[in-house]
Amino acid sequence: MYKILVPVDGSEPASRAVQEAVSIASGKKDAEITLIYVSPSPVYFPFYSMVGPSLDADVKEIEEKEGNQMLDDIIEKASKNTKVTFRKKHLYGIAAQEICDYANDTKKDLIIMGNRGMGAFGQVILGSVSNKVLHLAQCPVMIVK
Template structure:
């Protein structure tokens, strides 16, 4: 079975269902540990223009990320050794790097997140994770 499950979480309905699936897997096999990863990404449009990012803008992103992580933590609080992390970067890359660096053996993600127009234009996070992951990936609808 899987010992270290990484769940990509953005608060969307699909990511909530992905977390529910992970929780059920852990409850059925107490040896598993869940890490919930919320990734926030400062818009590249802001960064590529060479402008300084206002501190208030960064603070708002940070607060939203902490709220999302806190939300996930309340959903897994009853599970021993499970935790949540906040990552900064391109979502699919951050999730894959975290999985690789921390010995995850399964990634569970929702089929659709909160990506909107950006996701449509660049390809979905879930698709990129499936294409580039070195470990099994479960995509939840």
């Protein structure tokens, strides 16, 4: 089975990465595409810890709902004209590290991602997440513009 990981964040480059993954996977027998969305953990925002743990739980619940809805919407749209198997994964933490750890742990054959995401700082250059994944991943990485 050929396993492709596509990090998504709702951005246009991520959408193009999904399209590229579908194109590649459609030509492979038994291909599987896993879409991954990484929410920043509330631990990374000092404001949340000052307000209290109940806000952490509320933020996580909202992130979980919105993240899974986005993943479901992308899968619904991408799977319309293909027989490729789709999976989804929603994680929390530092995006580049979580993406690479997940790809390594699940032995993905390829990571396909957009050159820039929705992150405030990531839009300035190549994209801090895509740049870090490019350097940290143990499998091939394709950056889609």
